[in-house]
Amino acid sequence: VVRWIGAKRHIIAYADDNKNIYNLSTTQPDTNFAAAPSATYTTRGSKSAMLGVFQDFCPMIQRMLNHVPEGEVCEWKLRVHAPLPTWVHKTVALVGDACHPTLPHLAQGAAQAIEDAAAIAASLSRLPDTQPSTINKALRVYEKIRKDRAYALVEMAAASGRTLHLGDGAAKEERDKQFAALKQGNGKVPDKWADADVQKLIYGFDTTKETLENFDNIFNGLEEQVINGVNGH
Numbered sequence: 001v002v003r004w005i006g007a008k009r010h011i012i013a014y015a016d017d018n019k020n021i022y023n024l025s026t027t028q029p030d031t032n033f034a035a036a037p038s039a040t041y042t043t044r045g046s047k048s049a050m051l052g053v054f055q056d057f058c059p060m061i062q063r064m065l066n067h068v069p070e071g072e073v074c075e076w077k078l079r080v081h082a083p084l085p086t087w088v089h090k091t092v093a094l095v096g097d098a099c100h101p102t103l104p105h106l107a108q109g110a111a112q113a114i115e116d117a118a119a120i121a122a123s124l125s126r127l128p129d130t131q132p133s134t135i136n137k138a139l140r141v142y143e144k145i146r147k148d149r150a151y152a153l154v155e156m157a158a159a160s161g162r163t164l165h166l167g168d169g170a171a172k173e174e175r176d177k178q179f180a181a182l183k184q185g186n187g188k189v190p191d192k193w194a195d196a197d198v199q200k201l202i203y204g205f206d207t208t209k210e211t212l213e214n215f216d217n218i219f220n221g222l223e224e225q226v227i228n229g230v231n232g233h
């Protein structure tokens with residue numbers, strides 16, 4: 001994985017599909033979505049607009065971006081969202097981007113959706129019965145296990161993006177000093193994705209185990225909600 005980072009812009013590049021695809025993922029201030037805020041969240045982008053965004057990056061980047069086939073530029077709308085008060089309504093639960101969309105700077109969007117699935121599977125595996133109110137409680141166990149962790153990572157990804165995309169000024173100089181110190185092997189890691197402690201926090205967590213170990217405690221502490229309607233829907 002190779003990354004190039006500048007003020008408000010960022011390129012991450014890596015081979016995929018057994019080296020059959022070379023993927024270039026970039027972030028930059030958008031103009032398309034900002035001009036049409038209610039448009040769908042993904043759209044076809046323009047190669048010439050992309051080249052314009054990175055025109056002041058080094059010549060190697062220009063050559064690399066010029067290799068992108070015409071018509072293969074896609075754009076996604078990336079936004080920071082306020083946390084939702086709840087992820088569960090009766091016997092329905094939100095998962096993945098529907099409840100914790102994230103900026104991409106920790107590469108955790110899909111990973112956190114998979115943790116949601118693991119927590120739901122573990123929670124439902126411990127259902128004492130299949131009454132709608134019991135399912136609702138089990139889903140609230142899922143929410144309890146996942147919410148703080150997911151939102152902490154969403155916030156960390158946004159914070160890391162802010163640090164990486166700093167423009168000229170004292171904060172950027174301080175960040176660059178930290179990057180320089182890191183090359184000597186010490187100090188804080190401004191890029192949280194590359195921070196060993198953060199990687200341990202992300203990848204050292206067993207969601208299934210956490211859910212199974214805490215299920216009884218959380219489940220028994222939750223008040224039962226009356227679920228009306230056919231089958232609780």
Ligand SMILES: Cc1cc2nc3c(=O)[nH]c(=O)nc-3n(C[C@H](O)[C@H](O)[C@H](O)COP(=O)(O)OP(=O)(O)OC[C@H]3O[C@@H](n4cnc5c(N)ncnc54)[C@H](O)[C@@H]3O)c2cc1C
Nearest residue numbers: 025076095096097098102104106107108109110111112113
């Ligand atoms: C450029 C980019 C790079 C990324 N890189 C990474 C990475 O390295 N690692 C990582 O973990 N994550 C990454 N992500 C994030 C990841 O792709 C998302 O977090 C993940 O796809 C979310 O999964 P989801 O199932 O919640 O939502 P989605 O993948 O958005 O799935 C929702 C599905 O619902 C469908 N849908 C919408 N409305 C309806 C409807 N009314 N009826 C029926 N179907 C509907 C949509 O078409 C879609 O298929 C990246 C995202 C982007 C944009």
